[in-house]
Amino acid sequence: MNDLEKNVMQAGEPFDYNIVLIGFMGTGKSTVSACLSAMFGMETVEMDQVIAEREAMSIQDIFANYGEEYFRDLETELLSGLKSRKNTVISCGGGAVLRARNVAEMKKNGKVVLLTASPETVYSRVKDSDDRPVLRDRKNVTDISELMEQRRERYEAAADIVIDTDNKTVQAVCEELVQRLMEMR
Numbered sequence: 001m002n003d004l005e006k007n008v009m010q011a012g013e014p015f016d017y018n019i020v021l022i023g024f025m026g027t028g029k030s031t032v033s034a035c036l037s038a039m040f041g042m043e044t045v046e047m048d049q050v051i052a053e054r055e056a057m058s059i060q061d062i063f064a065n066y067g068e069e070y071f072r073d074l075e076t077e078l079l080s081g082l083k084s085r086k087n088t089v090i091s092c093g094g095g096a097v098l099r100a101r102n103v104a105e106m107k108k109n110g111k112v113v114l115l116t117a118s119p120e121t122v123y124s125r126v127k128d129s130d131d132r133p134v135l136r137d138r139k140n141v142t143d144i145s146e147l148m149e150q151r152r153e154r155y156e157a158a159a160d161i162v163i164d165t166d167n168k169t170v171q172a173v174c175e176e177l178v179q180r181l182m183e184m185r
């Protein structure tokens with residue numbers, strides 16, 4: 001642990017707000033969230049996991065049975081309920097920023113951190129999993145790159161901080177993230 005991290009730890013409950021991780025699928029939101037939790041004992045909320053548990057259904061099945069809009073409504077409902085928390089890392093689904101209302105909810109008590117990665121990196125991270133309905137039939141670098149471009153403006157507009165994750169360890173990403181948050185104080 002470096003000096004900065006020690007300072008953060010000495011603050012007891014270090015963040016009196018939530019850290020909201022946004023970004024395209026495969027940019028490392030869940031991994032970074034787990035790392036922040038391990039480093040600082042922060043609570044975490046994995047949005048997709050909570051939604052799947054609440055609905056007792058996988059994300060693919062929610063999309064297949066009820067459609068994307070229904071899933072987006074569940075995201076809005078969940079985010080709205082999280083603003084009363086603090087010192088929690090909220091790992092959002094990659095499409096949560098597509099609704100302005102969701103971004104407004106994130107910002108009520110959170111600093112929004114955008115994680116980015118190149119289409120090639122994203123592809124390498126998602127290629128072996130089938131649990132992302134939005135990438136069904138689009139699991140290739142060209143389509144990922146196109147979808148990323150379509151969403152770029154929304155991601156960037158929502159973000160208080162942007163951190164590129166390409167060629168960095170998860171530890172390095174967490175350290176950069178905490179450093180940047182401390183600088184904002």
Ligand code: S3P
Nearest residue numbers: 024025048093094095132133134
């Ligand atoms: C989605 C991203 C997924 C999940 C759902 C839709 C998206 O989350 O919420 O499949 O539209 O980008 P991850 O970013 O955690 O894969």
